[in-house]
Amino acid sequence: MGTPIELGRLFGVPVRVEVTVLLIAALFIFMGVGDNPTGQELLNQTTFVILLFVSIFLHEMGHAFGAWLFGIRTVDVTLSFFGGYARLDPPPRRAVEDIVVSFAGPATNLAIAGLLYLWLYNGGLTGLSDHTLVILARVMQANLFLGLLNLLPGHPLDGGHIARAVLGMFLPMTTARLIVGYIGVAVGFLFIGLDLTGGFGYGLMIGLLLVLVASQEIQAARSSRF
Ligand SMILES: [Zn+2]
Structure with a gap:
């Protein structure tokens, strides 16, 4: 911004x-x-x-x-x-x-x-x-x-990068990206639900951003299959 x-x-x-x-x-x-x-x-x-x-x-x-x-x-x-x-x-x-x-x-x-x-x-x-x-x-x-x-294992957090790299050693990369993307959406909703940063909706904004970016990652992983 x-x-x-x-x-x-x-x-x-x-x-x-x-x-x-x-x-x-x-x-x-x-x-x-x-x-x-x-x-x-x-x-x-x-x-x-x-x-x-x-x-x-x-x-x-x-x-x-x-x-x-x-x-x-x-x-x-x-x-x-x-x-x-x-x-x-x-x-x-x-x-x-x-x-x-x-x-x-x-x-x-x-x-x-x-x-x-x-x-x-x-x-x-x-x-x-x-x-x-x-x-x-x-x-x-x-x-x-x-x-x-x-370190939470959802995209786009650092833990999501780590989880994707580790999962990618055992699973197809597309599957690893999808899993970490879905966890990212879940973490985003957790942020929205708890508004962790306390007051004035900052946790809510971060949560919405996480849901948005993680959803894009899921879409990108899905389309990379074809
Ligand atoms: Zn970082």
Whole structure:
């Protein structure tokens, strides 16, 4: 949505942000505080939302790192209204490439969650205010959530790529694509039903997008039979 703005490069990878990210960030900030938030609440929530987007960005850089292992170029990494995406050229072709590159994103979030857990609950962080500790605990939970959610085995989630590559080793690729497509539709409806992100229908929008993209994958897999 909109032309992304290039912020700079990290490890040679152009980093871009869609303007609509500001909109969704603002919604996350205002939905996360009470009706009459104090300055401190606003500051805490803003810090949390910034760290949430940093976590999404690191997820995409995880994909870029996985791609780099196979000599695949990352054209750019973009933060978008619906999270983020990394454009790879050429896209992973072999199953092992797809599995490693797809897993590297959620694995980054799980690693961040694990490190924060160790720091927070094993006395590694001293001298931090209660506010900071609460924010870091929320960032830990968010990363756990991002990691696990993206590993659900439905198209177009990372877990869908992994499941398709694994199933493709035993089944015809068309069948693997269909199975992962149907799981993607189911995951989309799960999102719509639970509205997991809490309030203002963001989970609903993500769910609808998943259903749409997974349905297209089912259609594409069906037509590739002929
Ligand atoms: Zn990912």
